[in-house]
Amino acid sequence: MWFKRMSLEDWFDTYQYETEYDIGESAVKFLTFDELDMDLGKLPLRYGFHKGRPDLRGYLAQQYPGLSSENIIVTSGASEANFAIIAAVANPGDHLIVEHPNYTSMYDVPRSLGCDVTLLHLTYEKQFKPDIDELKDLIRPDTKLVSLTHPNNPTGSMISEEELMEIIKIIEERDIYLLFDETYRELEFEKPLPAAASLSPKAISIASMSKCYGLPGIRIGWVATQNQFILDSVLAIREQISITNNAISEEIAESVLKRKKEFLQKSKHHVENNREIVSNWIDRQEDFEWIYPEAGVVSLPRIKQSVKVDPEKFFRLLVEKYRTFIIPGRCFEMDNRFFRLGFGGTPEEIQTGLENINKAMNELK
Numbered sequence: 001m002w003f004k005r006m007s008l009e010d011w012f013d014t015y016q017y018e019t020e021y022d023i024g025e026s027a028v029k030f031l032t033f034d035e036l037d038m039d040l041g042k043l044p045l046r047y048g049f050h051k052g053r054p055d056l057r058g059y060l061a062q063q064y065p066g067l068s069s070e071n072i073i074v075t076s077g078a079s080e081a082n083f084a085i086i087a088a089v090a091n092p093g094d095h096l097i098v099e100h101p102n103y104t105s106m107y108d109v110p111r112s113l114g115c116d117v118t119l120l121h122l123t124y125e126k127q128f129k130p131d132i133d134e135l136k137d138l139i140r141p142d143t144k145l146v147s148l149t150h151p152n153n154p155t156g157s158m159i160s161e162e163e164l165m166e167i168i169k170i171i172e173e174r175d176i177y178l179l180f181d182e183t184y185r186e187l188e189f190e191k192p193l194p195a196a197a198s199l200s201p202k203a204i205s206i207a208s209m210s211k212c213y214g215l216p217g218i219r220i221g222w223v224a225t226q227n228q229f230i231l232d233s234v235l236a237i238r239e240q241i242s243i244t245n246n247a248i249s250e251e252i253a254e255s256v257l258k259r260k261k262e263f264l265q266k267s268k269h270h271v272e273n274n275r276e277i278v279s280n281w282i283d284r285q286e287d288f289e290w291i292y293p294e295a296g297v298v299s300l301p302r303i304k305q306s307v308k309v310d311p312e313k314f315f316r317l318l319v320e321k322y323r324t325f326i327i328p329g330r331c332f333e334m335d336n337r338f339f340r341l342g343f344g345g346t347p348e349e350i351q352t353g354l355e356n357i358n359k360a361m362n363e364l365k
């Protein structure tokens with residue numbers, strides 16, 4: 001077993017605190033503690049409930065028709081949820097299929113645990129949507145789990161409800177787990193997809209307070225599933241990592257979920273406006289192109305093939321001289337002409353960041 005650093009997180013760690021215009025982030029603008037209007041004076045700072053606070057799990061369960069708080073385990077971010085699920089399901093050598101591009105630990109964790117990972121590639125030519133026939137072809141007799149993320153990070157792509165139902169049918173017929181990362185689910189602008197965990201005992205949903213609520217610093221995520229083996233295993237695994245959740249973070253998560261509608265409406269309004277700013281900018285570009293992100297808060301534009309610049313020089317000039325942060329495609333194991341552009345920041349930050357992209361590109365051409 002060997003864990004190496006994610007080049008995505010390495011890039012974040014090196015530059016994100018150094019920059020002024022963060023248009024690489026994949027969350028809506030972070031909330032501050034003041035905005036929550038909370039008094040934590042009497043909060044007991046004790047170990048918590050091992051599955052997560054029952055009242056918090058109750059709020060989370062409301063998103064999953066047919067499920068109750070007993071079907072939820074609160075974790076330290078969707079990251080810990082992903083780790084625990086993969087560790088529970090897969091032995092070294094087992095075959096897993098993971099959508100790509102994706103948040104990189106979705107494939108880095110199973111690789112590090114010695115699994116045989118096949119990537120299901122989302123391509124620009126197919127609007128970054130999975131090809132279900134290709135998925136069927138990739139399934140082998142020893143495939144244990146299929147891992148998908150929609151709304152997708154970094155592309156913003158969606159699948160339809162019909163496609164999700166077809167995928168559920170496929171995994172049930174072949175007795176394979178489906179891990180569906182729904183971290184951005186609450187930032188769907190059209191009719192939201194049903195939650196995978198409600199559709200099948202072989203499906204596992206994971207999500208988090210990080211992205212749609214702008215609360216990555218509290219490190220609260222969760223697993224939702226009807227599958228008792230997964231619930232028991234996730235509990236056992238995450239107890240070994242962090243025992244219970246952070247008491248302050250659980251209190252914050254619950255307080256925000258009590259006012260969920262208000263927070264989400266704000267996030268959606270903000271993100272939709274920002275997406276229009278980016279879309280209007282892209283329409284005027286000669287050097288860049290994209291697939292319009294249907295949902296979520298990120299997109300994956302690319303530098304056109306006809307533009308003769310070294311993408312790495314471009315990203316570094318942008319971040320080091322223009323203090324503008326985007327994520328190079330190589331951090332997602334993509335051609336480095338691609339880059340992740342997030343639109344969760346303030347409109348002013350995005351506007352200036354986009355202008356800086358043009359300045360850096362013109363300087364290099």
Ligand SMILES: Cc1ncc(COP(=O)(O)O)c(C=O)c1O
Binds near residue numbers: 103208210221
């Ligand atoms: C799709 C997806 N899943 C999971 C995560 C992990 O997030 P967290 O651990 O903050 O919930 C991320 C973070 O970027 C993500 O984009």
